[in-house]
Amino acid sequence: MRKHVGAGLLSFTAIATAFTAGEALAGGFALREQSAYYQGMSFAGYGTTGPSISSMFWNPATLTGAGAGWTFEAHNSVIVPTSDVTGTFTPPGGSPLPASSVPAGDIGNDAFVPASYAAYRLNERAVLGVSINAPFGLATKPAQNWAGQFYSRSSKAQSINVAPTLAYEINDMVSVALGLQIQHFAVALKTGVPTVAGFPTAAIEGDDIALGVTAGVTVKPMDGTEIGLGYRSGVFHELDGQIATPAGVNGINARLMTPDMVNLSVKQRVTDTFRIFGTVEWTNWSRLKSPRVTLQANGATVQTLHFNYRDGWFFALGGEYDFNEDLTLRAGIAYELSPVTDDIRSTRLPDNDRLWLSAGASYQVLENLALDLGYTYIHTGDTPINIGPGHQDYNPALGTFIGSADANVNIVSASLRYRWGGPHDRPEANGRGY
Template sequence: MIAGNAFGGGFALREQSAYYQGTSFAGNGTTGESISSIFWNPATLTGAGHGLTTESHSSFIAPQSDVNGDFTPQGLVNALTGGFGASSTGSGDIASNAWIPSTYVGYGLNDNWYFGLAVNTPFGLATKPGTNWAGQYYSRSSEVFSVNATPSVAYKFNDMISVALGLQAEYLQVRLKSAYPFRASVTSQVPSSEVKGGSVGFGATAGFTVKPIEGTEIGVGFRSAVFHELEGHFINPAAPGVGVANASRTGIEAKLITPEMVTLSAKQRITEKFRALGTVEWTNWSRLGTVHLKATDGTTTNPTGLPDLKFNYDDGWFFSVGGEYDWNDQLTLRAGVGYELSPIDEDIRSTRLPDNDRLWLSAGASWKPTEHLAFDVGFSHLIPADTKIDISPGHQDYNANIGTYVADVDSQVNIFSASLRYKF
């Protein structure tokens, strides 16, 4: 599995359903033809009916993101480059195309009890500018990868109320590279330092749905934080002239907590063929402050010390409205628009993740050739707000031994999704 640029606010990945991709995820916490809604609200599992339901979803993300600005060296970098370290070299396209798969299984035992399993990649990031770009001392490649398996059980009290609980088991890996400032040079490529760590953590999910009157449904879903104890290494390249003759490898550990998420969705039947949908989502990114790395092997040869991973995000919000129309018994059309408030603003925006608020425009369809088989397709075009990076005194990433970096970011994203659903 490959997780590309995060396009769900921060480094979360929203692309977990081809069905709801077509509505900009409006109504994703209510029951529908697809059980992919259990990612946001496990209580929607009760909409699967009796028997076994299986779904396979794939999203292909085609992003484009270019960072162009000016680096002004200061401190040690300025001294080691002889004053020639200034650069305006652009990043090139830092965003790679990516495929994000997800799988869902549901089983209705009887009218009351339902069991499900979701396998997703809820967090991901992959940015890779050109090696010698102007911002290389603040970042080169950045990778976050995750796999999350969530078994759940739902109980349907009656036609009005359903509840559910689930358990998250999640693997998370982080790998970050930067040009090593103590090897600055105008005659050769600057080597990279690297932070890498992985962990398995656990969390929970919960939710309920209420149908107060016929044709109206409200769903609330909760995905808890997942606590990770990352273990890995920090590598510095050889640094002649500053007390280290060879590259050093330091064992590290760090505590990282992914944010919890609350989803509120509604679905209203307008006519026998048309339904209006809406969603409001809150993500507690503000719990992700500064992650401190701790050496585990007593190594003290690193001249710069272990770096901190500074996030300090705000909370994230997502709003969307949409609708779906049954063209006939086999074909359903849907569309939606969404707006996302990013947890990242200019005060903390980094070269690793130049995230910003964005507009979602989406459309999709479902085709059901037989009673048991269905196909979904969805498309979204994302339009980010004007984005700037200003790493200068006062910014959390600014390092007086490196220098300042000020840039503009030009981005856009297209997302194509498809799924196959089969009910035994």
């Protein structure tokens, strides 16, 4: 019965994840919100072994910390972004297009992001796991006839990633793991089109399923110290879809490579009740470059999606304190260097560097049942958008858009962690796992 419940919850998460889209919160259009436990520390130390197996998203080798038998975790995040975009559109001289300063309003959409994890301990050394996540997502929707409508109206990206994983503890110091990513990715972009009849919408959409890998290692050089190194590969997608314009509907193709990611995490026990965590993450956003959208009929390019991002970096520091045997408190701070710079920033994704401030707690309800809560406030401040001569999106036939975005985000996460026993119990993996 418990196995059926766990399978049902995993299936529910898969369905919910497939329909999830929110403003990207990990630089570019990636989503970092994969764990309520690590949310409470601004994701510091997420690649080390702990009581939550959600760390397998970043470093699958941490699965060796799972307890006996089955472990199941359901993590859910509610993301409430605010991103107000204002500016002025100026057409070229002699153009019939009207100048406009109509604000976009709040272009960010609230989002629900679920993630599920399950693990089964095969024996004293090996653990089999699977995760279901939405690693990428984006949803921005300004007012229909806002000033920058000819450069963007709405943008949407969705993903669902299923990752079966096998982790193995070589000895008491070193664990390794390897996993497979099975990823569905979908994109839908809309833009205003100037015609003699008005400003209808042109829409591009496409999707694909492709494969990638995930791998990791953890090292415990001494009692109370752990170092984790995790890797998630990029996934190469050949998107099939269509483009709809006032002239008609045509089939299209586009090739897009999601970024790979490397993270290094450290956990250090200071006292029996206090631990500190740190993480450095590198994301290979520069590999996106400028994918072309081509017609299926003849291979002609209909649009170039200019990304040209730089690589992203994320730095996090956090700590947690065992208030008593059942309650653990945690907090963290992080700083993220966005892959989007001033000279390439678009109206679709006015991303910028971010400051993360987080707090959270865990409560051990029963020996095999725990609850986590996490809260994060993300501040980006005023962000310039200057689409004019020299900008990669600039179209001299349309005109310039000069404006700014002011954004911040509130995130609330909660999770349930449940374990039911088996023949290979490991006392160090019970409870908090320290």
